[in-house]
Amino acid sequence: MTSQPDTSQPDISQPAPTGAETPRRALPMRRPLSFVRRSNRLKPSYQRTWDAALGKELLEIPHGERDTSVAEGFRIDWAAEFGRSAPIVVEIGSGSGEAVAHAAAANPDTDFLAIEVYKPGAAQLVSRIRREQLSNVRVAVANAPEVLDQLFAPGEVAEVWIFFPDPWHKKKHNKRRLIDESFIDRVARVLPAGGVWRLATDWSGYAVQMRTLIGASARFKNPHAGERAGDASPLTEVRLHDLDAISMGKEPAPLELEQARDDDGGWAPRFPGRTQTDFETxxxxxGRKIFDLTFIREP
Ligand SMILES: C[S@@+](CC[C@H](N)C(=O)[O-])C[C@H]1O[C@@H](n2cnc3c(N)ncnc32)[C@H](O)[C@@H]1O
Incomplete structure (x- = not known):
C-alpha cells in the first residue's frame, strides 16, 4: 500500500526564527519527510463528505509544488475562520482524529486545528466532526512544519499536541522523525510564554529523543523534571524486559537493572484530555509502554 517517500520536498532542517517580533515565513529547503506517501483515494461516501466540507471544516489550502505543501504567502485569519477569539490547540498527526474530536467536544470554548497529511484519515475526522456537529475543529491536510510556519503568527497557539508520531524506529530512518531541533524551534515560535506542548509515544527511543532534545532547549521547561524516575519510570521497565523487542515479536535483549535504570525520569502523568485512540489500544x-511528556514555553 505504501509508495516510496517523496524526497523532492522543501528542506525544513533550518531552525525557524523565534520570538514575538518574528514574522511568519516559509522555508524552501531540503529535509526528509516525516511521513510516507500513501494512497489518497477516498471511498465514495467519504469523498462526498470531503466535497461538502471543503472550505468549511476542511480548510481549503492552496498547495505549492507538492500536494502536502502550503503555497507561499497563504494565510488564515483564525478569529475570522472560527468566528470568535478563543485559545487554539493544534494537534499534529491526528490520524483519524479520535483524540482531537473527543477534546473538541469536551472543550467547546477552545478551537482546534488538526493537521494530517493522510487524506483517508483526515476524511474520517471530517466525517466525525460533521456527525457530531463540532463547530470548533478545522482540519488542515498538509505537512505540519509548513502549516506551523505559514499559518500561525508568533505566539498564536495555546497548545501543541503530538500523540504517537510515526516512530521511524530503524536507525537509518531516525532522520525522518518529526521532532528534531528545527521542529522544536517551529513549535517554540507559535507558542506564547506559558504555552504548552504535549507529546506521547509508545516508542522508548523516540521518547528519550524528545525528552533530551526538548529538555535541552532554553525555550522549554519540563514541569515534571525528575518525576517518574528509577523504578517508577516506564523507560526502566522497557529496558529491563526489552518490551520494545517483545512487542515486535523479536528476541528480547533485556538489560541488567543497573543499565536499565532511568535515573532521569521527567515523564508527565497521562494527560487526562488525551483519549485512548485505537492506535494506543x-x-x-x-505490551508497549506509553511515555507522556509536557513542556512549557519559557518567556
Ligand atoms: C502513528 S499515527 C498516530 C495518529 C494519531 N495521533 C493517533 O494517536 O491515533 C501518526 C500520524 O502522523 C501523520 N503525520 C506524519 N508526519 C506528518 C506531517 N509532517 N504532517 C502531518 N501529519 C503527519 C501520519 O500521516 C499519521 O497519520
Missing amino acids: KALAV
Missing part, C-alpha cells in the same frame, strides 16, 4: 495490547 493496539500498542498496549502488544
